[in-house]
Amino acid sequence: MHFAFSDEQLQLRRAVRGVLEVECTVRALRDLGGASREEQALQAAVRWRALAALGLAGLLVPTAEGGLGLNTVDLMGIFEEAGWWALPEPLLESAGVAAPMLAALSPAQPAAGALHDLVARDTPVALGGIDVGATGPTSPTTVSADGMLRTPRVAGARDAEVYVLACRDPDSGWQLHAVPARACRVHPTATLDRTRDLSTVHWPLSADTLLAFGIAAEASVGLMVDRAATGSAAFLIGLGDRLVVLAADHARERYRSGQGFGDLRAARYLLADAKVRLELARPAAYRAAWSLATAQPTASRDASMAKAMASDAAELAGRAALQVFGAVGHTVQCDLHLFLRRTWALCGAWGDAVTHRQLLLAQTGRMTARR
Amino acid sequence: MDLTFDADQEGFRAEARAWLAAHVPTEPLPPLGTPAGLDAHRAWEAALFAARWSVVHWPVEFGGRDAGIVRWLIFEEEYARARAPRRVSGAGISLAGAALLEHGRAAQKERFLPPMASGEEIWCGAWPEPGNHGDLADVRWRAVRNAGGDGWVLNGQRAPVAQGAVAQWCFCILRSQGDPESRGGLSCFLVALDSRGVTVRPIAPMDGEAGLAEILFEDVEVPDSQLLVDRGPGVSIAATVPGAGHGLGLRSAAPLTEAAARLIDLFRQRGSPAWAADAVARAQVNAQATALHALWTASKAAGGQLVGPEASCNEIFWSEADVTIRRTALALLGPEAELLDSGSPDPWLNGYLDALADQIETGTHQLHHDVVADHLLGLPQG
Numbered sequence: 001m002h003f004a005f006s007d008e009q010l011q012l013r014r015a016v017r018g019v020l021e022v023e024c025t026v027r028a029l030r031d032l033g034g035a036s037r038e039e040q041a042l043q044a045a046v047r048w049r050a051l052a053a054l055g056l057a058g059l060l061v062p063t064a065e066g067g068l069g070l071n072t073v074d075l076m077g078i079f080e081e082a083g084w085w086a087l088p089e090p091l092l093e094s095a096g097v098a099a100p101m102l103a104a105l106s107p108a109q110p111a112a113g114a115l116h117d118l119v120a121r122d123t124p125v126a127l128g129g130i131d132v133g134a135t136g137p138t139s140p141t142t143v144s145a146d147g148m149l150r151t152p153r154v155a156g157a158r159d160a161e162v163y164v165l166a167c168r169d170p171d172s173g174w175q176l177h178a179v180p181a182r183a184c185r186v187h188p189t190a191t192l193d194r195t196r197d198l199s200t201v202h203w204p205l206s207a208d209t210l211l212a213f214g215i216a217a218e219a220s221v222g223l224m225v226d227r228a229a230t231g232s233a234a235f236l237i238g239l240g241d242r243l244v245v246l247a248a249d250h251a252r253e254r255y256r257s258g259q260g261f262g263d264l265r266a267a268r269y270l271l272a273d274a275k276v277r278l279e280l281a282r283p284a285a286y287r288a289a290w291s292l293a294t295a296q297p298t299a300s301r302d303a304s305m306a307k308a309m310a311s312d313a314a315e316l317a318g319r320a321a322l323q324v325f326g327a328v329g330h331t332v333q334c335d336l337h338l339f340l341r342r343t344w345a346l347c348g349a350w351g352d353a354v355t356h357r358q359l360l361l362a363q364t365g366r367m368t369a370r371r
Numbered sequence: 372m373d374l375t376f377d378a379d380q381e382g383f384r385a386e387a388r389a390w391l392a393a394h395v396p397t398e399p400l401p402p403l404g405t406p407a408g409l410d411a412h413r414a415w416e417a418a419l420f421a422a423r424w425s426v427v428h429w430p431v432e433f434g435g436r437d438a439g440i441v442r443w444l445i446f447e448e449e450y451a452r453a454r455a456p457r458r459v460s461g462a463g464i465s466l467a468g469a470a471l472l473e474h475g476r477a478a479q480k481e482r483f484l485p486p487m488a489s490g491e492e493i494w495c496g497a498w499p500e501p502g503n504h505g506d507l508a509d510v511r512w513r514a515v516r517n518a519g520g521d522g523w524v525l526n527g528q529r530a531p532v533a534q535g536a537v538a539q540w541c542f543c544i545l546r547s548q549g550d551p552e553s554r555g556g557l558s559c560f561l562v563a564l565d566s567r568g569v570t571v572r573p574i575a576p577m578d579g580e581a582g583l584a585e586i587l588f589e590d591v592e593v594p595d596s597q598l599l600v601d602r603g604p605g606v607s608i609a610a611t612v613p614g615a616g617h618g619l620g621l622r623s624a625a626p627l628t629e630a631a632a633r634l635i636d637l638f639r640q641r642g643s644p645a646w647a648a649d650a651v652a653r654a655q656v657n658a659q660a661t662a663l664h665a666l667w668t669a670s671k672a673a674g675g676q677l678v679g680p681e682a683s684c685n686e687i688f689w690s691e692a693d694v695t696i697r698r699t700a701l702a703l704l705g706p707e708a709e710l711l712d713s714g715s716p717d718p719w720l721n722g723y724l725d726a727l728a729d730q731i732e733t734g735t736h737q738l739h740h741d742v743v744a745d746h747l748l749g750l751p752q753g
Contacts, residue, residue: 001380001441002373003663003670073372248748255751268750272687272743279684279747283667284660290374305656357652364635364655 003283005077013077015054017084023047024085029338032088033194044159048089049122056091058119060100066119067103071293072096072227076234076286083238086342088195090156093127094118096231097224098164102178102211104220111211114162114178121161126181128154128201129166130221130228132351134358137225139174141167148185148202157186157199164211165203166221174217177209193341223292226303228350230292233285233303233310239343240278240310240317244271246336247321270320277313284309301363304356311353314343374666376445383438384445390422391453400456403582409537412459416490426464426488429472433484440621440669447623454629462534463487463494467542470559474600483540483561495538495564497529497586498545512545514558517592523547525560525591533728535584536573539564543588547601559599566591577724621669621682622689624662630696630722631658634703637719641703650699657692661685683742690729690736697723 005013024047032040051057059075061067068074075096082091099118102125105111117123129141129151141151151165163179185202212220251267288306291299318340322329329336351359376384400415401408419425420434428443429435438446458464468487471480486492498512512527527545535541540563547558564571568591574583631654638644638651668681700719701708708720744750 001376001666001670003666004674005372244748248750251750264751268744268748269737269740271748271750272740275743275747276684276687279681280660280664280688283663284656286372286667287374287663290372305659308653308656309660354649357649357656360655361648361652364652 003286005073009074009077012054012074013081016051016056016078016081019047019050019054020081020085020087023050024087026335026338029086029088029195041159044089047087048124048159051089051091052122057095057122057124058099059095061103061115061119065103065106065115067099072230072289073286073293075231076289079231079234080238080241083235083240083342083346084242086195086239086242086339088197089159090124090126090197092228092231092235093155094124094160097228098125098127100227101176101220101224102164105211110178110209114164114211117162123162124156124160125178126154126156126160126163126199126201127165128152128157128163130224132225132229132355132359134355135362136359137221139166139168141165144202146202149205150200150202152200153189153198154186154201156197157181157184157201158188158197163201163203165201166217167205173214174221175205175213176211176217176220177203177205178211179203179206179209183209191345193345195338196342196345222300225350226288226292226300229303229307229356230285230288232346232350233281233288233306236310236314236343236346237278237281237285239339239346240274240281240314242339243314243317243321243336243343244274244278246339247271247324251324267324270323274313274317274320277309277316281306281309281313301360304351304360304363307351308353308356308360311347311356315347315353318343376441380442380445383442384449387424387446387449388453390424391449391455394418394422395453395455403457403459403537409459412456413490413493415456416458416460420489425460425490426468429468429484429488433480434488440672441666444623444625444665444669448625448628451623451625451629459493459534459537460487460490462496463492463538463540463542466496467494467540467561470542470599471561474559478596479561479599487540492540493534493538494540494542495532495534495584495586496542496544497527497532497535498543514545514547514560514593522592522594523560523598525562525588525593527588528586530572530585531574531576531583532586534582535564535571535586536582541569541586542599558601560593561597561599562588562591562593563597566593568592576728621665621672621678621685624658624665624689627658627661627689627692627696630693630700631655634696634700637700637703644703647699647703650695650702654692654696654699657688657695661689661692664688680742680746683739684747687736687739687743690726693726693729694723697726 028043032043035043055068056078058065058067059070060072061069063069079092079096099115102111102115102118106115114125118125129139131138131140140153141149144150149167151167154163154165157163161181163181163184165177165179166174168174183204187200189198189200191198247267248271251264251271255264285306288299288302291302296302321336322340325334325336328334347353396415400411403409403412416425423434423436424446426433426435427438427446428440431437464487468484471483475483487494514523514525517524525543525545540561543560543562544557545560562569568589570587570589572585574585576583634651634654638647664685668678668685671681672678697719701723704719711720745752
């Protein structure tokens with residue numbers, strides 16, 4: 001029993017922080033909201049290359065495939081940092097979810113090609129077509145009138161050259177595809193979080209792009225959901241940490257500058273409560289990562305626990321922070337909104353807390369049999 | 372990171388499980404408030420001690436096994452799983468015992484620890500209600516140097532004190548004379564409840580489980596040998612008696628896990644009503660998260676880090692989860708919830724009252740929030 005990160009893991013996390021504190025400042029996030037498409041793409045590419053230089057894109061990819069050959073546990077601190085800085089690029093989707101799936105299906109094509117894009121060409125991979133419902137993964141992909149498939153809410157399509165897309169047919173089941181961007185029509189979607197890149201993608205169904213189908217695809221999708229839930233839990237914990245620290249700094253500043261602070265007691269209690277929930281969510285997320293890394297039979301259950309805990313904790317941190325900031329917290333003058341928007345977006349992505357609790361309850365037969 | 376228990380730890384678990392299976396009384400012990408109940412609880416403590424299960428995390432010389440914090444957690448898990456009796460010495464061991472191990476002189480440890488672990492001497496704890504910041508500013512609790520200069524004179528009053536009616540010794544935290552305003556300067560004393568000037572008045576609690584008492588100190592003389600910490604630098608009880616390495620503050624999640632498992636059974640017996648599904652699932656998540664946080668904190672402590680504020684996080688979450696589990700159970704019981712003797716093997720109603728009382732007993736909920744606000748967030752105290 002050794003429930004802690006290694007020095008190497010902590011070192012890698014520090015290195016990521018070193019990049020993000022330069023490349024992903026509040027200023028950069030604010031600029032992103034108003035920048036032109038070209039400027040956005042340039043910023044995104046610079047940031048992504050800096051992270052890719054640390055090997056992050058291929059972190060879960062075996063060394064034989066050009067990756068770092070590390071595991072989900074190694075990623076957790078990195079995702080916490082990404083959350084803290086509200087990284088706009090699809091690190092979770094590319095490195096945390098798509099990459100290990102592609103690596104598992106490589107060297108068969110088109111998985112190997114997509115993986116090459118990610119690991120060797122430093123281009124992120126977009127991901128879409130998988131939602132999490134109370135009875136398991138579902139696909140929002142539908143067939144359009146023109147015969148193309150239509151997948152809403154694809155993450156990271158703006159800067160990717162390969163899209164990993166899923167669809168599910170009631171009769172034949174799941175299919176996973178790696179589709180070149182040039183074959184798709186992409187419509188960016190306006191979302192609450194302007195720094196988050198979501199699009200509706202129209203894509204042609206083709207045997208050339210097929211990664212997996214049927215039972216193999218279903219197993220891949222299940223694993224992708226567990227990885228996404230676990231990774232987004234870490235992301236949310238990082239966001240929650242930032243929200244609490246922003247609010248605590250604000251409370252200290254107001255107190256120091258002698259402004260009336262009759263509600264300091266309330267602020268202390270609210271923020272302490274949020275902090276407690278974040279601290280309790282953290283080991284649950286790490287546990288899920290360890291279960292994935294070591295292929296434990298409880299991995300799905302642990303991922304659901306992690307996402308349920310982290311979503312609730314981060315959401316509470318957001319409300320506590322808003323309460324502490326007061327009216328100014330609701331304005332875009334205040335930095336808070338940058339982190340609040342992402343928090344709210346990620347709370348619902350990959351299954352919200354209630355959904356994961358329902359998934360978990362359905363599995364409790366197995367859970368109590370564990371001992 | 373490795374979340375598996377090694378062969379030694381699994382062996383320890385198997386040994387504990389086997390012993391508990393063979394020795395845990397099949398019938399619940401009589402209530403603590405009755406003479407027969409007190410004897411039965413003490414006999415159980417003595418049996419645990421004789422087999423070295425009473426204080427597995429303590430050093431061998433005081434009746435423990437030097438088991439370390441992870442094995443202690445394993446034992447607590449097995450203890451809850453075996454549904455073994457409530458520990459009448461539990462509070463003493465986790466509070467006074469931990470403080471003695473942390474701060475006690477050799478003679479104090481030899482004198483007090485073994486009889487505490489065997490149940491021969493039962494301990495309670497008393498300190499004033501936390502003031503504005505849990506800093507024990509209540510001036511009615513005072514320790515003053517005696518005229519001879521070889522001891523102290525204690526005055527104070529506290530009600531209710533858990534186990535006060537059955538305890539022989541009291542672990543007290545109070546402010547010594549000389550620094551009434553300072554946030555530091557808290558002293559810990561070990562007081563025999565048969566000392567002159569001590570009055571113990573039993574109080575009936577809401578849940579009928581006797582043991583509570585009002586404790587009154589009127590010019591109680593205490594020798595220097597019973598001073599444990601002389602004006603320590605802490606700002607709160609939690610900080611004054613850290614000792615997380617000895618299990619204090621860090622609580623095993625095992626009772627929560629057991630309660631959450633029983634809640635699932637109840638939920639299914641009642642036809643798995645949809646309205647309760649989220650709360651029942653939440654109970655499972657909360658219990659598991661608490662267990663994982665305990666292991667996480669234990670690993671930190673084993674690595675030599677101070678974990679006092681983390682333990683406060685655990686405590687806050689633990690006690691809220693506990694209350695929520697029991698409220699959900701009562702909701703599932705519906706109109707039967709108010710029945711005291713429903714023939715149900717799961718005493719949810721008493722459990723609920725216990726859980727509520729627990730939020731107060733373990734240093735109060737508010738106090739732990741203050742520890743988090745001060746030490747983890749660095750917020751001003753106002």
